[in-house]
Amino acid sequence: MQLCKITSGRLQDALDLVWEVFQVFEAPDYEEMGIKTFRHFIEYGNMVEKVRQGEMTFWGCYLNTYLVGVIALREGQHISLLFVREQFHHLGIAKRLVRMAVAHVETMEPDIRAVTVNSSPYAVGFYEKIGFQPLGPEKKADGIRFTSMRLTF
Numbered sequence: 001m002q003l004c005k006i007t008s009g010r011l012q013d014a015l016d017l018v019w020e021v022f023q024v025f026e027a028p029d030y031e032e033m034g035i036k037t038f039r040h041f042i043e044y045g046n047m048v049e050k051v052r053q054g055e056m057t058f059w060g061c062y063l064n065t066y067l068v069g070v071i072a073l074r075e076g077q078h079i080s081l082l083f084v085r086e087q088f089h090h091l092g093i094a095k096r097l098v099r100m101a102v103a104h105v106e107t108m109e110p111d112i113r114a115v116t117v118n119s120s121p122y123a124v125g126f127y128e129k130i131g132f133q134p135l136g137p138e139k140k141a142d143g144i145r146f147t148s149m150r151l152t153f
Contacts, residue, residue, distance in 0.1 A: 001093070003100050006058035006070070008048050014058055014070045015042050021083040029121045034143030042081070056080065059100060061093050071097040077105045079117040095130055102153060113153055118146035127151075 006014050019042060027035050040046070050056040061069035061084070068088045074080040079101060084093045102115055119127050121138065124147050128134075132149040139146060 001068070001096075002062045003059055003096065004062065006060045008051055010060070010067075011048055011051060011058065012044055013067050014060055014072075015044055015047060017067055017070055017085060018042055018081055018083045021085060024086060025122045026120050029145060031143045034140075034145065037142040037144055050074075057104070059097060061097055063088075069093040069097055071101050073101050073104065076109050077112045077115050079115060082117070082123070094126060098130060098151075102151070106153065115151045115153075117149050119149050121145055121147075124149070 019039070022038060022042075026038070030038070047056065051058065056072050056074050058070060058072045058081075060067050069084040070081060071079060071094075072081040079098070082094055082097060084097075098115075105112055105115055116135075117127060117132065119132070124134070127149050130151070132151045135148040135150055137147070139148070
């Protein structure tokens with residue numbers, strides 16, 4: 001498996017993977033408003049502009065040329081998206097993607113000593129397992145349920 005940066009030319013594939021996985025693992029925990037909010041957030045037109053402006057950076061995990069996982073950092077140190085195709089769960093791919101994002105933050109933003117995430121209910125256990133700490137109770141905004149978490153390094 002290979003980890004590499006996703007450019008705007010491959011961004012639609014990444015967003016398709018995100019939506020596919022979201023529908024299976026996240027959408028059941030969200031009300032309709034939250035699903036619509038998320039769908040709007042990951043629209044190609046919105047994301048491609050954020051990538052071009054440097055607001056978002058995407059990386060993918062590829063098995064040969066098949067995209068199996070995606071992570072995106074927003075504002076330099078916030079994990080905005082982390083999704084792995086169902087058949088590739090429990091193989092360490094999400095953990096590798098997070099480690100790569102942390103290494104990127106350590107290299108590009110050496111004064112920043114933490115990575116944050118607003119975890120979905122489904123992923124809280126995963127993030128805790130790899131060292132993230134909740135910053136408070138679960139919240140809900142625009143129909144999206146999340147727990148703010150931080151990994152300090």
